[in-house]
Amino acid sequence: MAALILFGGGGDLAMRMLLPSLYFLEHDGLLPEGLKIIGAARSEESADDYIAKVHEAVKARAEADQAWDETSWSRMKARLDYLAVDATSPDSLKPLKDKVGDGEVTSFLAVSPSLYARIVTAMKAAGLADKNCRIVLEKPVGRDLKSFLEIDDAVAHAFSEDQVFRIDHYLGKETVQNLIALRFGNTIFEPLWNNLSIDHVQITIGETVGVGDRWPYYDEYGALRDMLQNHMLQLLCLVAMEPPSDLDPDSVRNEKVKVLRSLRPVTVDEAERVTVRGQYVAGVSEGKPAKGYDEERGAESDTETFVAVRADIDNWRWAGVPFFMRTGKRLPEKRTEIVIQFKPLPHSIFDRDDRGEVQANRMVIELQPEEDISLTVMNKRPGLDRRMQLQPIKMSLSWGVPNSGDGKSAAPPRRRIAYERLLLDAMAGDSTLFVRRDEAEQAWKWVDEVSEAWAESGLKPDEYVAGTWGPDSADMLMMRTGRDWNTTDV
Ligand SMILES: NC(=O)C1=CN([C@@H]2O[C@H](COP(=O)(O)OP(=O)(O)OC[C@H]3O[C@@H](n4cnc5c(N)ncnc54)[C@H](OP(=O)(O)O)[C@@H]3O)[C@@H](O)[C@H]2O)C=CC1
Numbered sequence: 001m002a003a004l005i006l007f008g009g010g011g012d013l014a015m016r017m018l019l020p021s022l023y024f025l026e027h028d029g030l031l032p033e034g035l036k037i038i039g040a041a042r043s044e045e046s047a048d049d050y051i052a053k054v055h056e057a058v059k060a061r062a063e064a065d066q067a068w069d070e071t072s073w074s075r076m077k078a079r080l081d082y083l084a085v086d087a088t089s090p091d092s093l094k095p096l097k098d099k100v101g102d103g104e105v106t107s108f109l110a111v112s113p114s115l116y117a118r119i120v121t122a123m124k125a126a127g128l129a130d131k132n133c134r135i136v137l138e139k140p141v142g143r144d145l146k147s148f149l150e151i152d153d154a155v156a157h158a159f160s161e162d163q164v165f166r167i168d169h170y171l172g173k174e175t176v177q178n179l180i181a182l183r184f185g186n187t188i189f190e191p192l193w194n195n196l197s198i199d200h201v202q203i204t205i206g207e208t209v210g211v212g213d214r215w216p217y218y219d220e221y222g223a224l225r226d227m228l229q230n231h232m233l234q235l236l237c238l239v240a241m242e243p244p245s246d247l248d249p250d251s252v253r254n255e256k257v258k259v260l261r262s263l264r265p266v267t268v269d270e271a272e273r274v275t276v277r278g279q280y281v282a283g284v285s286e287g288k289p290a291k292g293y294d295e296e297r298g299a300e301s302d303t304e305t306f307v308a309v310r311a312d313i314d315n316w317r318w319a320g321v322p323f324f325m326r327t328g329k330r331l332p333e334k335r336t337e338i339v340i341q342f343k344p345l346p347h348s349i350f351d352r353d354d355r356g357e358v359q360a361n362r363m364v365i366e367l368q369p370e371e372d373i374s375l376t377v378m379n380k381r382p383g384l385d386r387r388m389q390l391q392p393i394k395m396s397l398s399w400g401v402p403n404s405g406d407g408k409s410a411a412p413p414r415r416r417i418a419y420e421r422l423l424l425d426a427m428a429g430d431s432t433l434f435v436r437r438d439e440a441e442q443a444w445k446w447v448d449e450v451s452e453a454w455a456e457s458g459l460k461p462d463e464y465v466a467g468t469w470g471p472d473s474a475d476m477l478m479m480r481t482g483r484d485w486n487t488t489d490v
Pocket residue numbers: 007008009010011012013014040041042043085086087088109110111112113115138139140
């Protein structure tokens with residue numbers, strides 16, 4: 001029997017993301033035959049009570065996506081089980097080991113990272129780290145390089161690297177994988193993908209939500225560690241990496257590590273010029289009054305809820321091409337995008353129009369709210385103007401919608417939860433879309449330098465009003481270089 005154990009199976013991540021993902025996989029007939037799914041947490045509750053909670057959570061999510069059906073649920077229900085365990089205690093894990101037997105076991109740690117080291121040690125003692133076992137670790141693993149290494153050493157003591165799956169759910173997003181297809185499945189972009197043609201790159205992850213009840217976790221981490229250390233640096237790596245020789249997990253991850261190693265350290269002297277910290281104060285978010293972060297937390301705090309950074313990659317391909325990254329809570333839109341800004345024309349033969357010079361080409365890789373890849377190109381404005389006038393048009397390169405054969409587009413496929421892909425890959429032992437130890441290590445090293453530079457230079461968060469695009473200093477970061485952040489319009 002193969003088993004998937006969800007440690008923390010009654011928590012927020014499991015109920016909101018993991019169990020709905022498993023339902024969708026069940027619905028599409030993609031779960032391995034005979035797989036058992038076992039929730040494991042300390043709460044003393046019966047399997048029936050646990051399954052009733054899972055039913056409620058999964059049904060609500062599936063109905064919202066019009067994918068609920070009782071037959072799929074019956075199949076999933078037959079796989080589900082629950083066991084009350086303290087995962088840090090080997091004795092407590094023994095009955096779990098007896099339940100799963102000697103088949104393939106994938107354990108997902110959906111619990112606080114502060115428990116990881118003790119849990120993996122207990123798992124080893126209980127026989128849940130044998131050769132047939134894999135472990136999936138949620139981010140953030142650690143709070144800095146030192147704590148990452150402490151946790152990861154404990155993990156390495158129990159599991160070999162090929163058994164460890166460090167998850168970054170952004171790598172499970174369809175458009176992120178499509179970026180690999182775009183770059184390495186086409187010949188036309190690669191000759192342009194360098195400092196000869198590209199002026200700069202922007203990566204934005206905007207969220208409308210505030211920190212709310214998550215502040216006990218968030219206050220210790222802030223936007224730098226919660227988002228930039230992982231999701232944003234992973235996106236940067238996929239844009240900047242050299243072509244891997246194949247799609248083997250190590251080939252891809254070798255290239256990503258090289259990018260991380262080439263990131264220029266942020267020094268104390270540079271901190272104020274190349275980084276911005278922000279924290280939201282009361283404002284209006286999605287039409288409703290929103291509290292400031294300090295009010296949510298109930299005390300003053302220096303934790304940043306917004307971060308913007310100019311990163312430079314010191315290698316031949318990217319010399320002189322800044323990568324601007326920004327992310328924050330309580331921004332005006334839930335928007336995640338990567339903008340590849342090409343260089344302007346070396347010389348224009350066209351008249352200036354009311355929008356100024358001919359616009360340089362821009363590729364926007366949109367992950368949220370829509371999934372799309374578009375390229376803005378200039379074409380002739382129709383009409384009999386004496387002098388030719390140009391206008392920008394957007395060509396959508398979206399993975400889009402297959403043609404149904406009658407000239408109309410078929411209904412778009414359901415947008416999958418990123419965890420669907422990653423759960424399947426982890427159970428199949430494919431680590432291509434997971435983070436290797438040395439990648440996480442390099443990312444922490446760079447992020448530690450940023451946070452040390454902040455500490456030494458005394459850089460505090462600038463205020464921004466909830467519902468705006470961060471503090472003015474974030475605009476200044478771009479404007480100082482003669483650039484600006486992308487707006488949604490062409
Ligand atoms: N929630 C989210 O959207 C995201 C979460 N994450 C990460 O996922 C992980 C889990 O987060 P989240 O679901 O929000 O946390 P929750 O606090 O909601 O859930 C934690 C779960 O762990 C269980 N638990 C705690 N101690 C033990 C123990 N000793 N043995 C077994 N189970 C235990 C708890 O249940 P009980 O009290 O019954 O033991 C609970 O089910 C964290 O690493 C977080 O950083 C990452 C990205 C997003």
